[in-house]
Amino acid sequence: MAPRSIVIGMLAFLLAAAVAPALPTWLVSLATVAFANALVVLGLVILWRAGLVPFGQALYYAVGAYSVALITRYSGVRDVLAMLAAAAALSGLVGYLTGFLLARYREIFFSMLSLALSMILYGVLVKTETLGSTDGFHVDSPTYFGAAPQGGMRLLVLFWLVLACCSLSALLVSLYFRSVAGALAIPARDSEIRLEFLGVSVNRLIHLNLVIAATLAGIGGALAAIAVEHVDPDMSYWTTSGGFVFVTILAGAGSVAAAFVGSLLFELLKSIAYDVLPGTWQIFLGAVLLLTILFLPGGIGSLFMRRRRPEPAS
């Protein structure tokens, strides 16, 4: 029943979890942030299939991050799963509410409206002096089933948690893409009128996709906040959303795996660029994006796709 790609994907996550203790800690921490962000990108891939490019996905990312941060600041709850559940529920709820508005728009209007909504949250956070305004505030470390690991172990446990969240999300999204509702995204992009004629409500379909993408972004933001141990309003700023769109282009919207590979590659590229070109690292990233669009319009994911296609013929 389980297709080969899902099995390979799960094995890759297991392998990453197994080699983590042998990796240098800076790489583990980089991969933790990369995979946390990959969840947001995964949500973008879902919307991308339906022909939607949100420039405001950072809204849900920040909602997830701030939920975790506010829980550690104002309550005694430290259990990581409770925090993640709260972040997922809250960002999903925000996604559901904004969905009533956003699901009615397409193309650039959808992009701009999503951007506007994320900037409203940014404006509110900047105005909130009790939460440190633009400086943001510290996020205390959570406990993992009652244990509070320190130092290198904290990083490792968090990395495993992120991998667990990622593999679970990847599995569910893969299954969703194979379901009827998931499969309808592509025809919805191609011709809404035809789909409506067949008796499908495209708005409701897109609303569902929006809620899934928002929940994924919320979990991603929560994990990023725990990893970085700090939240600030920049997490909801449009450049953060732009970064996610960048990774989606780099990864390509073709496959679930590409979101994770692309996000890891993006963080690695950024890290190398900071190291080699201090002061002009943005040029490096821009060049990479340009080259990707010119020579790999389907993103990194298209490399796997191309290789897979000739197989049945041979």
Added chain:
Amino acid sequence: MSHHPLRRMIGHASGLLLVLAACDAQAQQPVPAPVKIGFVTFTSGPAAASFGIPDRNASEILVENLNAGKVPAPYNQIGLGGAKIEPKFVDEAGSAADQVTQYRNLVERDHVDVVVGYVSSGNCLAITPVAEELKELTVLDICGTPRIFEEKPRHYVFRVNPHATMDNVAAARYVLTKMKTISVYSGINQNYAWGQDSWRDFRLAMKDLDPKATVDQALFPKLFSGEYGAEISTLLTSKSQIIHSSFFDGDLEAFIYQSAARGLPQRVPLVLTTGETSVWRLGAKLPDGTIIGERGPHSFLAHDSELNTWFRKTYVDRFSEPPTYPAYDLAQSLLGLKSAWEKAQAKKGGARPTTEEVIAAFEGIEFKTPSTTVRMALANGHQGITDTAYGTYKFDKTENKPTLVDIMRFPAECVNPPPGVDSVAWLEGGMKGAKCD
């Protein structure tokens, strides 16, 4: 193939190099391993021009001259205690997550011994817990938020430069001494943490010093908005006697250009807490009578010393413009580290000190800088305080250069909270324990 002439040449050359390297190693045997320092500051983005670049320039000339042993006494020892400094520069632009990742890379991949830097308060707040976790000696440089040490005591993090409360308390004291009484005043500050904190501190200090003074307008335009037509109109209709602003960089310059064209700063003196960073670019465009601060007694307000003369000359010779306060801030941070390092080394009989030993020596240390004398008096010896000064702007038309007149100096205890008291609590409690004589 093995007789290819090029290969032979490479073979000879590498042999020669090996011999040379061996000789070199013999000749320089007692040279201690270098101290790797990661310098983090904005080399791109909006805060680069007025903060990041002077900061980086200062680190360049200081590292070069310290390594050559050319800095005047008491800093004439090579590098840090004889060990040369090996700098690694990192850009501060990017999100807090980027900065935390870069910080980990510096510590765990590049194995730097000390990190010196950070301009943004947000980045300082994000880095501090990571520094504690990685047990990495870190000297925060320009960021001004008092929250770093007020939220929690820190062991591995130091900040030599005083925090932002001092700037605004001194501004209030200067204004009230100079103008005798103020009944109405206004403020225009950027809508982000630095602007909000600056205004809060100034307002609280004014309330303590002159309870009758009232606020007319408290304006918070967007950060980096660059266009202030509506705000200037509002301020022109206000009866304010002074206007407080913690604007910096492009925003400050845009505000000056736009408001001077409409006669605002000529009518109501502006109090610019970070004004000094822009005076060289604004020149005669900045109206005389503007009250200028520079977050400490730095370039215009620095005490005369051989060290200051050397620093200014070396900086001007290299970059053909005078050092502004971010450059002085970096000098204070690096020389503080050097003082602590060498004190620890002397205590150890000349052997290279460990991080813990440098920390022990750093806590509470007092040292001279090109600007003044720094005392690590707050936060269990982790936060420095200095005296500070304010002045009134006057453009010298004959010499064609900016000057400050009516300079007033304030001792450190007059404008900083006493140890163990949070800044806001100190201001709200009426600045108890301030010693101004």
